[in-house]
Amino acid sequence: MEKFQSKKLDHEKVLRDPVHNYIHVKDKVILDIINSKEFQRLRRIKQLGPASYVFQGATHTRFEHNLGVYELTRRICDIFEEKYTSKEPGDGLWDPNERLLAECAALLHDIGHGPYSHTFEHLFGTNHEKMGQQIITDKSTEVNQALRQVSPNFPELVASVIAKTYSNPQVVKLISSQADADRMDYLLRDAYFTGVTYGSFDLTRILEVIRPYRDGICFTDKGIHAVEDYIISRYQMYQQVYFHRVNRSMEVILHHLLERAQIIYEAGKLQVTPQLEAFLKGNWTLEDYLNLDDGVMETNFLLWTNSGDQILSDLSSRYLYRHPLESVKINEDTKSLLPKLKNLIKQAGFDPNYYTATNSAFDEPYDAYKPIGKNAHSPIEIMQADGSLVELSELSPLVKSLNGTLQGDERFFFPKVMVKETDEPQIFDPIYQEFQKYIRNNTLRYLRRPNKKK
Amino acid sequence: MEKFQSKKLDHEKVLRDPVHNYIHVKDKVILDIINSKEFQRLRRIKQLGPASYVFQGATHTRFEHNLGVYELTRRICDIFEEKYTSKEPGDGLWDPNERLLAECAALLHDIGHGPYSHTFEHLFGTNHEKMGQQIITDKSTEVNQALRQVSPNFPELVASVIAKTYSNPQVVKLISSQADADRMDYLLRDAYFTGVTYGSFDLTRILEVIRPYRDGICFTDKGIHAVEDYIISRYQMYQQVYFHRVNRSMEVILHHLLERAQIIYEAGKLQVTPQLEAFLKGNWTLEDYLNLDDGVMETNFLLWTNSGDQILSDLSSRYLYRHPLESVKINEDTKSLLPKLKNLIKQAGFDPNYYTATNSAFDEPYDAYKPIGKNAHSPIEIMQADGSLVELSELSPLVKSLNGTLQGDERFFFPKVMVKETDEPQIFDPIYQEFQKYIRNNTLRYLRRPNKKK
């Protein structure tokens, strides 16, 4: 393959990082990417979106995460070079010429993200993966200019790694697999900034046992406990942070708020900053996309708290000042009660289109480890003493037990006032009382369940 | 004194905090303050302003810091109640009736901060202390409404604690003294989020040895090493973080950027969001102030990158995309060289009013421990076995040595291009070469110093 090389910096540059201690930058191309405006813009986009409304420490941004993934990739390349350098083509070991490509792809793997990506994409038809490809390959960007220093086709190669179409599976899987640098960084980082200690795992040990093989990345059998621990940490972060009911509630509000804004905009009544307007109009460009960030969104929400539309004003306030919706667990059985509850909510004065929602944990853009079956992920492979590979859950009863255990956290969201006592007398008292009868232990239930059904 | 009490919450509420593990909320008034829009707004104001351009993890906000100061105050009140409850008036011990007041003041001690307070106040005549007093005492705010639950004069009392005019010095000094809950929280928090480990100190030990006395707060002699360590940690954070040259450089850019924006606005040529306009006009209200945040500022900077004014556009880009000015150390001796250097900078095409600055570390809003002399702080007192008080630096040679050691980091800021090689040939080569002659080891120097001066 081609040998990609970058001009080395005269002096290595180090950036302080609370998670990895230091980020080491040795190549001019890496420094130039970091200094590009498209990359610097990530400083203004929070990694976990509204999760900081639940875990106030979680203000960390996609900027730091991308640096972290780069740093982990760099360290893994060091390890692969020291221990597993390929001697001849096809031996399944690591080709050191791939380092620069792997590092650039790691650094840029999330470059396409915008503010509140998941929600925003749903509503405005943007797509962070496509935007990332464009930022990397469009000659107008500073990122592209930095990459072209290496070679004219280097941007396309970096893009292909992120798109998982690059020919060397080791490079692809360093960035995108069940135990890749991306997931390792975000688990440790999200754990650090939320303060949820469960997300920590033994990174040092993982780096001792990770190794390349013909079809990608695996782990030696000495490290099975460390990998097991990583999977459990991930499970716990999903349970505790990513699927947190208040986090999901804030996402619901955000979604309804933007839906409402679109309608009001189309009615010609919305005050909006230039950066967002192109999206409401539906004719945005790459440049528009690069001018969006969390602050722009919130600046618009601040404007809208004074909008003439009461629903939009209220939802904007709810989002900015953290008034989440309440929620209860539902299941297939109790879903049939929802029309009745929505009707009570309507009677209490809330438009159910904007003040209720059902949401399953699986609508969220996160995933658990699932090596087989529908929507299976690439499995985590353990290399035995004799070189054979075994899928992790075959060796670990603990990991096996996690497959499928995340199912079932489906919730119905509604205004908190429906269930909370307030100091003032509620004029619709009977409405609230009837509503509350259906809820017990945070779960929706039938009032009189048929006797035979136990 | 009056006995202030708040309705207790049915269930204690805990908030995850990476620094203190959990923030415990037991009183309705505390929860209501946290839920007020004036307090929630602090989520959108970074604690360290532009320091996140140097320490990318430092995205933490004034919201978390205020919660942290509250939590520390709460824990200290617990300790004082357990160990030092006053038996009779005038015995110099702790009156448990002061708890709620102390906690509310702690929670609200920084409520008046806006975005980039230091720079903003300089330019627009706002004052975060006065704004804080107003937010607390103005009947229109949700904070005020929450406080009035306790008693009609409670807001004024809380304000008086923060203004240091409250009669009980123990309450005042818990919030504002050389070793108060405010400083303890920000040191630990800033250390955690920047990743600069030097800022850590042994909080557990400090809490073991802190105690009230007639005139305020002191520490028992068993804790002298822990207090010494706290002072050293503070010194190190100043050296490493608060006075970091790039941090100061970004402040310089911010300052010049806003100065320029004011001029362009007055010339009628500035696009600006409504939230900021009132300040440029000079007729802002409390409501306007409460609608400002970091995101609003940056949204305007984004707009201004396309402004017709080249200086404003460039400074906005430099700030948003992190292009700091370079700097060198200067002293009384070498200051006389600055006009010559500014002239070279002007020849290179930069307006020295916007592209240079001199700045001493002491212009920054931080302070080291200085128990005596001009601008002395309240001293830290150590209580001996026989009850007598001794000022810390009398007992600790290490602390004594720190008085005055921060002097002298005065710097001259200028465009990096003046000293860095670039790939393209520079047409003004001789200008740059002459400029660079004056700099050695990051310090400004005379070209030909008299021989006798060695």
Place this chain on the structure above:
Amino acid sequence: MEKFQSKKLDHEKVLRDPVHNYIHVKDKVILDIINSKEFQRLRRIKQLGPASYVFQGATHTRFEHNLGVYELTRRICDIFEEKYTSKEPGDGLWDPNERLLAECAALLHDIGHGPYSHTFEHLFGTNHEKMGQQIITDKSTEVNQALRQVSPNFPELVASVIAKTYSNPQVVKLISSQADADRMDYLLRDAYFTGVTYGSFDLTRILEVIRPYRDGICFTDKGIHAVEDYIISRYQMYQQVYFHRVNRSMEVILHHLLERAQIIYEAGKLQVTPQLEAFLKGNWTLEDYLNLDDGVMETNFLLWTNSGDQILSDLSSRYLYRHPLESVKINEDTKSLLPKLKNLIKQAGFDPNYYTATNSAFDEPYDAYKPIGKNAHSPIEIMQADGSLVELSELSPLVKSLNGTLQGDERFFFPKVMVKETDEPQIFDPIYQEFQKYIRNNTLRYLRRPNKKK
């Protein structure tokens, strides 16, 4: 019940502890127990016995662990008093009069341990539980004298808590249940000193959610994730530390070494220090027991490295200088191969009685969480919002999956030389070669397995 009180110390005493930061001593009786010679003696008995041969940091002693269990109990009592003080008899809440009893029982729960308890007890018929009862209730001990300060029957009450016969199940279960202060301390402590991070769990959170109920101790439903995490940490510590194959191998050597010493002693040929001799004679007293410690044992092993008996000398050297036996996994199927292997080992010159062993992880004195079935433990109960109790594994699929997963690590131990290449030519080569044929991937296997079987 009786109200037990101790003279308070004039000044609280704090002991530095790396795990809990500080141990707080406020009562004279607690300080007197710590200062007793029976308790100080625990400084000379390692908590994990030979595990420090695998995890060199694990030199911590039973002294620190007992202090840690005391400190956790003290903190839990504080929490129970603040949040769950009993208002009337039979309300299922916590009676603050039980505190001193609980604290003393916690501090003394392991007072009966001697060096290498598990192995030693097996061979010499000592019993650490009975010895503990005796140390507490025998009037000759300093521990007993300290306890009698409180009341004449206080030693018996403390003993009854440790024996689980005390009437109040809350006190008993604080010290002995599936999530008690004992287990919490040893997991955290063993994790800290071994450096195995998997053993850490969120103690702060556990202490937020622990509560008393009529029949003991349970956890509120807010804490289910923290309790789940605790159980997983425990599982991981068993897998990684307590059941480590080299740890078990050193226990095997220790066992054989002491067996051999007994035989040689009876033959009248053993040099032995006075402290151990009484046990070899079989007529030891409490005083003899209290003069045993790890150092005495090792001093004897040092003597025995020069004993005339070659087996004893060799086993002593192996233990002191860490030459563990090798081991392979066996199962019901492959056990029938062991006679053949033992024969080969004998041909190679090793007495199989002293140089081989089979050992299941379950022979070890540790246990996993097992709420139902044979040998079930007391379950961990979670209190729902409506006050009902649910057993943990019903709520946590992860915990459910752990029941029974520890089965099957049965191993056969033998001299390492049987499988390791050495530099010198082995004269019995064919023996070694045949031996090694039976082993693959660290597991015993049949050479030619019948075709039909898979």
Place this chain on the structure above:
Amino acid sequence: MEKFQSKKLDHEKVLRDPVHNYIHVKDKVILDIINSKEFQRLRRIKQLGPASYVFQGATHTRFEHNLGVYELTRRICDIFEEKYTSKEPGDGLWDPNERLLAECAALLHDIGHGPYSHTFEHLFGTNHEKMGQQIITDKSTEVNQALRQVSPNFPELVASVIAKTYSNPQVVKLISSQADADRMDYLLRDAYFTGVTYGSFDLTRILEVIRPYRDGICFTDKGIHAVEDYIISRYQMYQQVYFHRVNRSMEVILHHLLERAQIIYEAGKLQVTPQLEAFLKGNWTLEDYLNLDDGVMETNFLLWTNSGDQILSDLSSRYLYRHPLESVKINEDTKSLLPKLKNLIKQAGFDPNYYTATNSAFDEPYDAYKPIGKNAHSPIEIMQADGSLVELSELSPLVKSLNGTLQGDERFFFPKVMVKETDEPQIFDPIYQEFQKYIRNNTLRYLRRPNKKK
């Protein structure tokens, strides 16, 4: 120079270490040294001797410390090889051929230590440095045999590095200088196991900035804050741990106890285990030395608690069961009071030769940073941007202030009963009362000081 190489292990071996996470062993010679009986013996010798009587977690041994120094040296060699490999002789950079020598010397730098070295050496004329040289160079030891694998003169070379006579100052100073691998490891390790957090410093940063130069090891100017922090941590560990008054008190008891034992032995009345007898006789050999450890010493102390000599029995009990002497600060002025106090102590029934002592912190085998003056150490050098070297305290006012600040903690030790109230009436009351008059705030003072003084 010669190129020393060791057979590489087939599989790198890793040892868990709580301080450095993992110790990596890649060379057969390193593994063989670790497995030697002389090295394994260090498991039975505590790193900090009696300090575990003050900081109960400090049970770590010289075994772990030596491994830690090896690991740090190994990592520094990696860094030097990556960044500073010598291109030609005399360029002042690092010669990778020195690695194995440096690693072996690091691993063996403390191999000569015995139990309670400082005290033991004083009394029995042993010398841990000489013993170390002998263990390395005497052909009878397993350590020597391991080293001779590399080359016949390798043991002598390793010994010369430890003796600081080796020709390459970089290798010598890695192991023995003011900021060497030895000090770095023991500070971190002692901090970890005592739980005294002040001892931590930013090792990662130190390793970023350490570099070789012609005459040894220095640090780049980017790292000045990290080095400053290291020096302060060291100062704090001395103050808090190494010079702790109770630690010193236990050393005093140990010293008197062994002095007394020698006398009783010479009188023919001492029961003693064989391992210690050779030393009391004064005709010990290397083999005797290698059979000593903490456990042997304590086994003898246990025997002696029943010795016929009351002083020996009492001192043995005091040591084993932790009954330290009390102490007060003295100075040149108050020393003249000591004869009077000793007389009172004698009247109270204690032989002042065994129950009193004066002891200055500087009698301890530890040292602070002192770059100039009498007993100056090798200075810590900082390399400026232009390659010039500056001594640390010239750049850091904080470090400058530490020179000489440790002076003055001289103490007088005596039985605690002289100043503590006991429950029983003291028959010599007037004696105690008079004694106590001379003490105030833990400091000795004159009763009636001349008026003019002060």
